[in-house]
Amino acid sequence: MLDIERLREDFPILHQRVNGHRLVYLDSAATTQKPRAVIDALVNYYETSNANIHRGIHTLAQRATEQYEDTRAKVARFIGASNPEDVVFTRNTTESINLVAHSWGDRFIGEGDEIVISQMEHHSNIVPWQLLAARAGAAVRFASLTPDGHLDVDSLRALIGPRTKLVSLMHMSNVLGTINPVAEFAEMAHRAGALFLLDAAQSVPHLPFDVRATGADFVAFSAHKMLGPTGVGVLWAREGLLEEMDPFMGGGDMIATVREEASTWAEVPHKFEAGTPNIADVIALGAAIEYLEALGMDEVRRHEVALTAYAMDTLERIPGLAIHGPRDPEERGGVVSFEVPGVHPHDMATIADGHGVAIRAGHHCAQLLMRQLRVPATSRASFSVYNGEDDIAPLVEAIEHARKVFA
Amino acid sequence: MLDIERLREDFPILHQRVNGHRLVYLDSAATTQKPRAVIDALVNYYETSNANIHRGIHTLAQRATEQYEDTRAKVARFIGASNPEDVVFTRNTTESINLVAHSWGDRFIGEGDEIVISQMEHHSNIVPWQLLAARAGAAVRFASLTPDGHLDVDSLRALIGPRTKLVSLMHMSNVLGTINPVAEFAEMAHRAGALFLLDAAQSVPHLPFDVRATGADFVAFSAHKMLGPTGVGVLWAREGLLEEMDPFMGGGDMIATVREEASTWAEVPHKFEAGTPNIADVIALGAAIEYLEALGMDEVRRHEVALTAYAMDTLERIPGLAIHGPRDPEERGGVVSFEVPGVHPHDMATIADGHGVAIRAGHHCAQLLMRQLRVPATSRASFSVYNGEDDIAPLVEAIEHARKVFA
Amino acid sequence: MAELFDDLYRELILDHYRRPRNHGELPDAPIRVEGVNPVCGDEIHLDLKVADGAIADIGFWGHGCSISQSSASMLTERLKGRPLDEAGRVTKKVRAMLIDGELPDSELGDLEALEGVARLPVRVKCALLCWNVLEQGLAEAATTA
Amino acid sequence: MAELFDDLYRELILDHYRRPRNHGELPDAPIRVEGVNPVCGDEIHLDLKVADGAIADIGFWGHGCSISQSSASMLTERLKGRPLDEAGRVTKKVRAMLIDGELPDSELGDLEALEGVARLPVRVKCALLCWNVLEQGLAEAATTA
Numbered sequence A, B: 001m002l003d004i005e006r007l008r009e010d011f012p013i014l015h016q017r018v019n020g021h022r023l024v025y026l027d028s029a030a031t032t033q034k035p036r037a038v039i040d041a042l043v044n045y046y047e048t049s050n051a052n053i054h055r056g057i058h059t060l061a062q063r064a065t066e067q068y069e070d071t072r073a074k075v076a077r078f079i080g081a082s083n084p085e086d087v088v089f090t091r092n093t094t095e096s097i098n099l100v101a102h103s104w105g106d107r108f109i110g111e112g113d114e115i116v117i118s119q120m121e122h123h124s125n126i127v128p129w130q131l132l133a134a135r136a137g138a139a140v141r142f143a144s145l146t147p148d149g150h151l152d153v154d155s156l157r158a159l160i161g162p163r164t165k166l167v168s169l170m171h172m173s174n175v176l177g178t179i180n181p182v183a184e185f186a187e188m189a190h191r192a193g194a195l196f197l198l199d200a201a202q203s204v205p206h207l208p209f210d211v212r213a214t215g216a217d218f219v220a221f222s223a224h225k226m227l228g229p230t231g232v233g234v235l236w237a238r239e240g241l242l243e244e245m246d247p248f249m250g251g252g253d254m255i256a257t258v259r260e261e262a263s264t265w266a267e268v269p270h271k272f273e274a275g276t277p278n279i280a281d282v283i284a285l286g287a288a289i290e291y292l293e294a295l296g297m298d299e300v301r302r303h304e305v306a307l308t309a310y311a312m313d314t315l316e317r318i319p320g321l322a323i324h325g326p327r328d329p330e331e332r333g334g335v336v337s338f339e340v341p342g343v344h345p346h347d348m349a350t351i352a353d354g355h356g357v358a359i360r361a362g363h364h365c366a367q368l369l370m371r372q373l374r375v376p377a378t379s380r381a382s383f384s385v386y387n388g389e390d391d392i393a394p395l396v397e398a399i400e401h402a403r404k405v406f407a
Numbered sequence C, D: 001m002a003e004l005f006d007d008l009y010r011e012l013i014l015d016h017y018r019r020p021r022n023h024g025e026l027p028d029a030p031i032r033v034e035g036v037n038p039v040c041g042d043e044i045h046l047d048l049k050v051a052d053g054a055i056a057d058i059g060f061w062g063h064g065c066s067i068s069q070s071s072a073s074m075l076t077e078r079l080k081g082r083p084l085d086e087a088g089r090v091t092k093k094v095r096a097m098l099i100d101g102e103l104p105d106s107e108l109g110d111l112e113a114l115e116g117v118a119r120l121p122v123r124v125k126c127a128l129l130c131w132n133v134l135e136q137g138l139a140e141a142a143t144t145a
């Protein structure tokens, strides 16, 4: 079991008061807080090893290159991938998906082809495909949802056909918490001869993740949602796929030779990392991974399931309060979107802030889903390893306060 | 005058020994070291304010958003731009240029159009245009160099014509040190009805920069070369230009509305910042700018001219040693590429490292220029604010050692 | 402090939120304008009749948080039947209060209740939404007049 | 420490760099292979004659740093006239020494002088370039034989 009290000691930001109350941070689905080990990794890098990588011969450049490439290996290990060379560092999940839309999509998607996604997706897994479809004359098709907040498997099956070239779906919903049975979806895609991209922004940080078990051809996620720094994303691709793809951005480090007539590309993954990468933050992601590995992802998952169950049980006791998404905590992650009757989510979030409780209110970059839920916005509490049951009481207090204000 | 002794106190990394010697860091053109103020800005952000920005209502989100947008204003001020909204944050110079190649280029460059660059350019200002030209059926034309390492103005003039849609040139060479008379080049471009992009990766960090005086329509540079963190680049565009451009990447934060049929875009600059940005490092760039402003960019330039003059005078006393680029230190930045007869640059860099001296050896992402210089690689020493005349003696010692080894 | 938020959610604001004034479409309104805050989804529609240099009639509807909706309700109450130059002046003073943190002017009347919003930058946009829509509507009135 | 680099730049390496053995094209070589290290621009060309299960003749040229060029010179000296299985074994042992930091095997002969390179990861690629090119050449020989 995670010892939350001790663990919170590792997160300096949590030891502050906000509007006179202990900070209760319930917005980890947006971005997580960072343990001291991650902050120290940044400081240590800049104080001892900072240099530009890959082309340098001097000692600092060697150190920086080694630490940067070490993190590639750590990422591969963390997601159960066999080749570090299949891991590309980007800025965030969004860039990882856009990279695929350009480097794979512009090459393999043509007139009349179809890309299947769902109404549950984050904008980052919608807009890149709309842009690609517009460039290629292709179409984006949207699988629908069941009333209890699952992806409607029949609707997905009906959409996937001979024109489908790519199925791109989220692993865990950032609004409903729903965990999708992605291995099944991957199989449906593959049977139709399509590739399967997995938006794992909300899953890799919160549960034991094995890339082989997902069946995915591409996996995208962000360091900042897994206790790591802002500015780093990961794209993993099945062995051999990166080689077939065109470069995304051109520039330093991604070339083999540059001539006036034409240039040739460096080997993967470097072909996709143009210019000076975000060296320090990549290295700090390595520290975040080590921190999570030390906790154990099984433990992390167990903790968050228990906390989610507790939070749902507690919130549901508030008269009229409604929770979106699956009722069974085993079928979802630590994300609880709720409605307080008569209280608009923005008012809810402002009043919560007055109690030191950081929740998010809005469309959560999921406008299609909001339309399905027939709400303009929701209030959302989301958890990470540093949250405990003692964070729920202040949330309940804030909700009661809001109900009183808007009674 | 800069007080180098005191100033070095601000850079923790410099207080170490490498291979038994004081670290002498002469590789700032690749990336600069970071003052304590920049490292502290990162630590402070993660310890007090970390949150996702723009959509958050709680206190941390407000703090983070404010600090992030404050840096946009600081960047605008630092380069003499009037509107913070014309500043887009990217990963690095390379992404800034690729963004223009896609968002502006894919819209405005067509069959038969021409993009004029030069043989002096960094790969980051070559390859994006080659990729664009291949997509659009356009052509890239290369202005040549004079024997003393200047851009050949006649050759540039001859290339710019009615088909020219863009002229894209570097401000300061990362190999030769040459400072180009860019206002003159901008005028040539504008007279032909073309736009002018300025690769300011090596100039913004080292001299007083006024975007209006350059005449540029686009300016690109990197935080990591100006005492800031890795992972942040800047694209500035002349007022109104960003509005005319298509989005680059799609995803969260860059949209106004997302519908199944189509989406609409957020206002600039947000339209070009898809997904969670590199919040912490953008804020730390703000600290780097404040540090440079406190030193005064006039002082920085004066210091580097004097140090470059001293270094060139000293190195030229070594028998047979040749320095590339303009002879007059007023015409160049603090970048000195040199050849030691009989010593390959990689051997030179390895031996220098044995003396604690970090120099760079290679093609410096400028293979076209290497071909013009008729060398496979050069050795390069490059300076920043923390370098002093006492850094030159260890370099000379290393060169003498190398000459002895390869005598 | 909880007081900050008690100050924000003053009774007057809540009253306008619960019982919005001039709510609903104006049949045959010659001017219909709307605005959306893409960040939070707040939506305000204004229907306007302008005659003899004054806002002859005004109605609003929409959805969103208490701040955006009560601000719109107070706007209609304050400006219905008032001359255009007064509408312009009040708009300016609301902006000064919300954006620049200036003390509310006596001309603002009930709108003074929005003063607490100025301390919450993310909510200022909610309060301003209807005023931007009004400006758009009056600009339209000026060109069609 | 300066000794690290004295150890790297041993007299034997410098000697091969200054006076490369088997340098230049082999006229009528049935096999011509080349390799470039894109990171640093080092270039190695190998010309090979394979006959009766042995490297009957070998020549090299190219340009680059002392490590890449002396490694190639030592390679030709060590393997000229030697059986193919010996070439394979020596290649393996050079890799083991440079990549895995294993102690040099007596079969390596002069090549042992490259031992110091193993401690400088960025320079290992320089030393390995010619061995990769050799492997390519022998693979070609196997298919054309």
Ligand SMILES: Cc1ncc(COP(=O)(O)O)c(C=O)c1O
Residues within 6 Å of the ligand: A252, A274, A275, A276, A277, B029, B030, B092, B093, B094, B095, B122, B124, B125, B170, B172, B173, B174, B199, B201, B202, B222, B365
């Ligand atoms: C002149 C010039 N342009 C562009 C770049 C690319 O910068 P970055 O690697 O930060 O994208 C560099 C840095 O190496 C440079 O010196």
Ligand SMILES: Cc1ncc(COP(=O)(O)O)c(C=O)c1O
Residues within 6 Å of the ligand: A029, A030, A092, A093, A094, A095, A122, A124, A125, A170, A172, A173, A174, A199, A201, A202, A222, A365, B252, B274, B275, B276
């Ligand atoms: C499911 C999902 N996909 C994608 C993203 C986008 O992540 P980022 O903003 O790091 O690109 C998010 C985060 O908001 C998310 O929750």
